[in-house]
Amino acid sequence: MEFRYLHKDGRIVWVADQAILISRDDGRPRLFQGVMIDVTARKEAEHAAAESELRYRDLTEQIPGVIYTAELDPAERGYRLRYVSPQLSELFGYVPEDWATTGDWLTTVHPEDRERVREVDEGVAETDGFEMEYRIFHRDGTIRWVRDQAHVLGRDALGRPNEIQGLVVDVTEARQIVRERREARIRYRSLVEAIPAMTYVEHATPDAPEKSLYAFVSPQIEEILGFTPEEATNDPLFFERTLHPDDLERIRAANIQAESTGEPFDEEFRQITKDGGIRWMHDRSVLVRDDDGAPSFWHGVTIDITARKEAERSLRLLEERYRSLVEQIPAVTFIETPGGPPDETWFTYLSPQAEQIFGFSAEELLANPNHFGEFVHPEDRERVYAANTYSEETGEPFNEEFRIVRADGRVVWLDSRAVLVRDDEGNPRFWQGVAMDVTAHRELESRFRDLAGMVFGEFGDDAD
Incomplete structure (x- = not known):
């Protein structure tokens, strides 16, 4: 492009x-x-x-070229140069003597074009003029393409042409441009038809935004939607006819906005296939203006994103199920960014149960990395910090029971466990863990120990 x-x-x-x-x-x-x-x-x-x-419409007012007039000899079927403009030397390096007669001129014509040019030149009596393109040799040996246009100026008493006037224009660069354009079109079409998306060119219709006047639609439309390019280009309402009803008003409004402002159109929507199926599409197009700044056409690409949408939906359902699960179990689940100092905890996620255990909401704990370190019981702090440092340095799981002191003074025993999740290259991504309130279990253990002490103490007294 x-x-x-x-x-x-x-x-x-x-x-x-x-x-x-x-x-x-x-x-x-x-x-x-x-x-x-x-x-x-x-x-x-x-x-x-x-x-x-x-x-410049008139022949003599076109781009600079070699203007010439010549006398024709009907008997010899050739000409003798009467006048040639100075551009002959400027454009091709020749002097008038080099083109003095038909034979002289033909020696400068490329051999592969010479016979064709001779036939056209000799047929001027029947055609009243000619226009042809052929190659000539520049005096420096390079090959130049020229366009030679001539018409009969006069005829003799028998009606035979006896004088012609013509213009020879160097069209080498113009032909180069045409060739490059043709090659570019071939390359562009090959590229467009190879990518896994629909490309299109649509005439700008600011006065009728509901219409889609496609000038071109790539063949991929048939593979994606089942319609042929001709079905799309021949129906001005094709786009709206194939839009999902639930998306029609939103996309129509976006289209009107783009047509009225010239801003890019960039939308995701559902489109109905020829067999009645539904495909999710991402359509992005930009407005191309003419040299005067007036809207000319929209150049766009439409990608089938159905697989992505289905994957997003599956992921969303999975996340909802996971969130529902973790927010119902009697424990705090958390995600923590690795690399923090021992006295800070960089949570990126905390389940709602955090407020019940810590006395602070999940949002408050997320906002202040120091909260968690401040909660740890002074008698357990050194041990917990050491275990945390060891896990950060080695990547080994964190597995500790310790006490925290809530803001209301209540002591809570926690069983906290976390594992390090790594990316495909083995780099640490985050710690994922769960913390359970085991205070009741600890108190039960304490009562059991007290009871065991009392029982075994009594046995000892009886033995005495």
Whole structure:
């Protein structure tokens, strides 16, 4: 594709961006490899040529060329040069003597074009003129493409042409531009038809935003939605007809907004396939304006995101089930960022049970990393800090029972356990853990020990 960049110094630079898809051995896309070329000079040449063509319709007022007049000899079927403009030397390096006769001129014509050119030139009596393109040799040996246009100026008493006037224009660069455009179109179409998405060109319709006047829709539409490109381009209401009813009003409003402001269209919506199925699509398009700034067309790409949407839905349901589970068990579940000092705890998630155990809400504990360290009972603090440091340094699970002192003075025994979760490269991501209130269990153990002491104490007295 070709588009403009705003240079750091304020200039506008045209670039041609060409890329191909590089696939893995199993056929899955790997990366795009491309090249960006500065085509500002060519773009400026194209623009200048277009302006020139609009400004000068008359043959003699076109781009600078070699104007000539010649006398025709009907008997010899050739001509003798009467006048040639100075541009002959400027454009092709020749002097008038080099084109003095038909034979002289033909020696400068490329051998592969010479016979064709001779036949056209000799047929001027029947055609009243000609227009042809052929190659000639510049005096420096390079090959130039020219467009030669001529018409009969006069005829003799028998009606035979005896004088012609013509214009020879160097069209080498123009043909180069045409060739590059043709090659670019081929490359662009190949690229467009290879990517796993629909690309399209849509005429701007600010006065009728409900219509989609597609000028082009890539063949992928048939694979994704089941419709042919022709079905889309021939129906101005194709887009709205295939939108899911629940998305129609929202997308219609977004389309009106884009058409009225010229801002990019970037929306996700459901579209109904030809067989009645539903596909989630992500459509992004930008408005292309003409040289006067008027809206010309929308250039867009539509990607099938059904698989992503289904994965998001599955993940959302899984998260909801997980959250429901962890928020109902009689314990605090938590996620903690690794790397913190022993007296700080960088929670990123705490289940709602935290308030029941700690006396602070989950939000308060998340906001202050020092809270948890301040809760630890002074007699257990050194042991807990040491265990925490060891787990941070080694990645070994954290598994400790210790006391905390709530803000209301109540002492609570906690059984806290956490494991380190790593990424695919083995780097620490987060600690995931659970903390249970085991105060009742500890008190039961204490009572059991007291009772055992009393019982075994009595046995000892009896033995005495």
